[in-house]
Amino acid sequence: MNCHDHLYTCSPPRVNSRRWFLKECGFGLGKIALGSLLTNAFVSRAGAAAVSAADVLKPRAPHFPGKAKHVIHLFMAGAPSQLDLFDHKPELAKLEGKPLPPSVIGGQRYAFIRPDAAVLGPQFKFARHGQSGAELSEMLPHLAEIVDDICLIKSMKTDQFNHAPGQIFLNTGFSQPGRPSLGSWVIYGLGSESQDLPAFVVMSTGSGISGGSANWSSGFMPSVYAGVRFRNQGDPILNVSSPNGVDARLQRDSLDLIEELNHARLGLVGDPEIETRIASYEMAYRLQTSAPELMDLKKESKETLEMYGCDPDKPNFARACLLARRMIERGVRFVNIYHEGWDAHSDVVGNSKSNCGATDKASAALVKDLKQRGLLDETLVIWGGEFGRTPMVENNVALGRSLGRDHHPQAFTIWMAGGGIKPGLTYGATDDLGFHVIENEVHVHDLQATILHCLGFDHERLTYTYQGRQFRLTDVHGKVVKAVLA
Secondary structure: OOOOOOOOOOOOOOOOOHHHHHHHHHHHHHHHHHHHHHHHHHHHHHHHHHHHHHHOOOOOOOOOOOOOOEEEEEEOOOOOOHHHHOOOOHHHHHHEOOEOOHHHHOOOOOOOOOOOOEEOOOOOOEEEEOOOOEEEEOOOHHHHHOHHHEEEEEEEEOOOOOHHHHHHHHHHOOOOOOOOOHHHHHHHHHOOOOOOOOOEEEEEEOOOOOOHHHHOOOOOOOHHHOOEEOOOOOOOOOOOOOOOOOOHHHHHHHHHHHHHHHHHHHHHHOOHHHHHHHHHHHHHHHHHHHHHHHHOHHHOOHHHHHHHOOOOOOOOHHHHHHHHHHHHHOOOOEEEEEEOOOOOOOOHHHHHHHHHHHHHHHHHHHHHHHHHOOOHHHEEEEEEOOOEEEEEEEEEOOOOEEEEEEEEOOOEEEEEEOOOEOOOEEEOEEOOOOOOEEEOOEEHHHHHHHHHHHOOOOOOOOOEEEOOEEEOOOOOOOOOOHHHEO
């Protein structure tokens, strides 16, 4: 039985007796009692829902003072090749064309290459930069300029081998759809500082996202915590603009009537999703004013546009990064930017050149811009994909592939900046062949725990009860990587 079940009663015969009543209607009494409890819970839930939309996104204090108040996650979907961008392995060049020793590979299996596939050495030159001496590929000249502001983590590890599960795992802590995303947990914990823009915004550039909307879903939480995807062209959200013939007064009157009807239904059934619907209508109304102002990049200085490499009229990664900074200034709590296309099963050189050309300048500019505006200390920036790429080459004539790299969950690299992260640090290391982590392993759950810590949360205490169980982003795993904290 649930809140929507009917309560059943007994129809007694003509002769009533206490024995008959207890024997025949005992279960009915139980249902009546249970129904009373459920009704009380139902009324309480309806009352809570009636005030939830007004309160659920109000700013709230975390478990302890966190250095970060906002997050910008630059998700490089498809998985960049750490061996060609961040994790220089000269030994691979010496072994190029030969298979890795079986002792290194162990029982690892791959989707598109054999374990005895030939080694592919680094495809670009590397050099050290800044006072920190961090080593980067020549494909990242702009990141090299801010290397002392970032923390490179070269010892990342994931449990997932394929794109969709890997992306969903990194975002939700679970490999299948249905769990709340990192952005949802942050909004659930901190609320929003913006009344005129969504608390959690998602943008994408490049090709499709393997994990889809599960990456920014609120899962079993109310959908008010879900990410709102902004379009690259035209209105950021479809149907925000009023149709011809609908003036401001008519629209306001229509929304007031819809809200009245929704509140009446909310009081009757207590479904929190109705409150989300009410909040969505009001947000859409406010977006009619706030969104055009947000999207008008022509008000940015020429120097800023040039720093990002941004054409205000051209949808691309640079434009998304500049919009992300503008959103943070306007109180948006969490911004996801997905740049897809890093899946280099073939031509890892061309893939890296193309994607670095599209993302390197803008990623570095975002950190520079936040820093010069005094926003970097309270904004956590994260850059990386769902896993890494193999030290071995992928050549598959049947699939038309050559000189690529397969998926590699055992080791990959990300970087972070601002928001409580120690700058100028290179953390963790892999073996000479870039196959296994040998120093300071950082599991995906550890990364999630560390991100929440920067925001002021104990990842073991930030929980949500669903179906009788307390859930958290890190499931039953994860530890804060204290060495990367400022």
